[in-house]
Amino acid sequence: MPSDIKGWDRNRMAARAAQELEDGMYVNLGIGIPTLVANYVGDKDITLQSENGMLGMGPFPFEGDEDPDLINAGKQTITELKRTAYFDSAMSFGMIRGGKIAAAILGAMEVSETGDLANWMIPGKLVKGMGGAMDLVAGVQKVVVVMDHQNKAGESKLLKACTLPLTGKAVVNRIITNLGVLDVVDGGLRIVECADGVTEQEIRDATEATIVA
């Protein structure tokens, strides 16, 4: 049962993901745990992209300062910074597709051992759309997935092959879960780091995907 396993909570996962970011990077953060990553960048000079047309995304506004013309890709009111630049959606995805954005940190439902990512639809359930996820994973230099290692039923979300419709094929570089950090390498996934109190064997036991040494 996942509840029996030690490891990282949401904030620790976000803090670990923040370590992936280097000074000077332009980065796109997905919704959910990835949004929390912004709280842990520390002194690093990181510029956040919002794919609806903004570089230099600031925090939520103070009450009363909300501007309907200033939202993020999750449609939440936000603020601008001194460095902020605005542009249209075609240019926004031009910089994504063109590899100008250093990294995307996003959530996932499934990741395969070859780096396939599924995070946009469950057949038979309500389909809302992929938004910008397919463009992001196809275009940015590095794709980091942050997600729980197992689903609510205790099954591995790191699979030999994804069962859900794909968002991208062979696009994921690194996976950060509550149990640790794994890289997508030739032949499968390689354990890079174990979360606090978690052993390599526990990660292997909780993973369906092939683990290579």
Added chain:
Amino acid sequence: MKKVYGSAAEALDGLLFDGMLIAAGGFGLCGIPELLIAAIRDAGTKDLTVASNNAGVDDFGLGVLLQTRQVKKMMSSYVGENKEFMRQYLGGELELEFNPQGTLAERMRAGGSGIPGFYTKTGVGTQIAEGKEVKVFDGEEYILERGIFADLSIVKAWKADETGNLVFRKTARNFNPPAAMCGKTCVVEVEEIVPTGSLDPDHIHLPGVYVHRLIQGEHEKRIEQRTVRTREDA
């Protein structure tokens, strides 16, 4: 040629017909052409195909054209905020063509730039690639996506001069420039029309060559998700 019209209905006069393809600007409820959408509702034009990143909410934005069943098909990347949309879609009354967001923007930009198709890595190996030509460039697979050539563009900008030069504001720019580019005719609503010569030519976001008709009006500019921090958090 005079581009400024007195109302949204006047600006759309003679441009609407059943079964037409309309490209609409906006992201969520931000920067949407709300006055032109209301005028299309009042005109009752039917069987519309609408290329727009989102479909509004039930009672605002493109959602109002869904309520009146004027839309036959949506070309969008995300439609999660609209219950009526889902009801019609699941009931088979509404067609939906999902486009990755960047692909949708580029399809509009391409169409408006005279480019009928382009190759992109986005969606390779996914459902989106089904039925599309795959071509290998330098060892990597790309899929062919088509430019969008719309019958009409409906767009919201912040300011315009009388020749149709446009300035947008903050993230309300979003899909508006590419949507404006890809229509045979482009109708724009703005918050303020200023005298020609009062906008700095170096600060025009979209030149008036793309703009055929223009109206000024009051905008509700509804906020979809109001998120704030308290002063104590700072």
